[in-house]
Amino acid sequence: MSDQPAHAPYDALLLLSFGGPEGPDDVVPFLENVTRGRGIPRERLKEVGQHYFLFGGVSPINDQNRALLGALRKEFAEHGTDLPVYWGNRNWAPYLTDTLREIAADGRRRVLTLATSAYASYSGCRQYRENLADALAALEAEGVTPPRVDKLRHYFNHPGFVRPMADAVLAALAELPEAVREGAHLAFTTHSIPTAAADASGPAEGHGDGGAYVAQHLDVARTIAEAVREETGREHPWRLVYQSRSGAPHIPWLEPDICDHLEASHAAGVPAVVMVPIGFVSDHMEVKYDLDTEAAAKAAELGLPVARAATVGADPRFAAAVRELVLERAATERGEHPERCALGALGPSHDLCPVGCCPARAPRPAAAGADSPYA
Template sequence: MRDVLDATPYDALLLLSFGGPEGPDDVIPFLENVTRGRGIPRERLKEVGEHYFLFGGVSPINDQNRALLDALRKDFADHGLDLPIYWGNRNWAPYLTDTLREMTADGHRRILVLATSAYASYSGCRQYRENLADSLAALEAEGLDLPKVDKLRHYFNHEGFLEPMIEGVVRSLADLPEDVRDGAHIAFSTHSIPTASADTSGPVEGHGEGGAYVRQHLEAAGLIADAVRERTGVDHPWQLVYQSRSGAPHIPWLEPDICDHLQTLHESGAPAVVIAPIGFVSDHMEVLYDLDTEAKAKAEELHLPMRRSATVGADPRFAAAVRDLILERAATERGERPTPCALGTLGASHNLCPVGCCPARAPRPAAAGVDSPYA
């Protein structure tokens, strides 16, 4: 008889993601949601919206989250984990507040949150926690009995997150022409953020140049590069690069930009490149546009053979990793001492974000942390 896995004290999982438009009429309202309070002119939003209109006004992220939900539900059912899964977004339907309201109405009292961001940063962690606090405040104002909400730890160094990307890089290298394959460089790409935000990412004791955001990405990239070397017998040069900058020109952001890096590779005589978007869980718009459109066009202009490896998406190994993270956190909450899966040297991330972790420019309440107003 199959063992029943114990997620006690948790009684539900919430997949929390960014959201995206699902048709042309959604694009500008979606971008208004994303940029609310930042004073960005509507004309600028229309310029950004052109990226979406190239793909029919549809971001792939919602369908990718549906696929991940299916993968998680199948994995849980196959392994005897009885834990219902819900889905809520920050910026588009299904909205987070509506989903938390539904979960509360369904009687769930201890909720675990899986955010579709593997690394520490304000936009990748604390902002999600602020959104959770906003939604809980809205439910409290409605007189509802609030559930306790916890967030799963960062999973950038979990084997189930890394293994699909390792295989993706190996496949992409194999797809290059044989005469340039062994000399190919690997560009590990992630979202650029302001350097000030990077420097204060993660716990206070680790603040400094690049902060936890850069350290964690370098750790993941190094682990993938080492595994690729073991499997191919070739030591490919690699670098962490950035994409999707969106801020004011006078504010320093993490560099080098992926297209600038492609230019540098070409000038240095690199014969080919594989771009591995390790900063993204799925192939959403910033992967499709910034890599598959802009970076691809730049590589073609330079006559630089390029392949883009796959993100993790709904890979069954990632679904298994989520199950592992749930059981680890549940055991910890029960007072047990599980052995966390964390490859490399940085170890497992904290379960509760400490005070001062990934601070916002203007302090706001954030749930699922040491300083949460909703204990």
């Protein structure tokens, strides 16, 4: 009987996130990192940064990642999983390259990556993989032998991600006035992306008409709505809507926008709406501003009662799901056939992103996929 740990062959977990400013002086430099190569003037970035300045120039995402790190380490320790957890960001400290350099210096050779994005899309998956490839190339250029890096499968339909959101919907419904609670509609929200990017999301055989991005969100929304119906005995009408559009107006993006949906719902006589941000792991800026500030203001203007469901964040069930995903992938790498948990109709996602999955406009190397130069 083998005495290797259940997480072998992996010897580290990397929490990979977007990053965010932690003070007013960080806002414009952070936005310069995010928009590098697009030629956006600094004055325009100052205008965009007003969302952050409303919150003291601090994005909540870094503290939320610290909380998730704590939850993961606690979960691992309580279950005897002796796997160190590191944290690196794409756009702010701790930077991904610095974290991978630390991982290499610590002698770690096989790393699993948990990205704080649960769904398939270029910006939610492949771009993270491109950033990993860039960081690994930087280490090689320094003469550092980089670790091998893999990525956990998409976890959008894992029970540890879905069930906390279903409970959050029930809690949000309870916040509404009793007179409008029973007739409340559910608005499942996620980040809008260009329709062309949505159509090309996921494996190539599924491209077209929203691709994997829309299909995965619809499946999660349907699963949560059914869980709420089973718990309450009431059928709450629902729709998938979008938020946080940031592109040029002439480029088609996924619609309807949450504020437009609130207006249409009010005009149709809907008594109340629960906003459910299923596209986001934590209550970061796009939730705190675009929903809690902008959409809430629109609802108040309309006189439409709204409540907002919490995101998963550092829920212990999500931390447990991550541990399960780590052990699942480790067992698969060892040639075993572990149970792969998933709710809804789509089943568990792939471990290895295939060639042509969520392609970029211009080809770039991407790690942790079938086309990785760092296999």
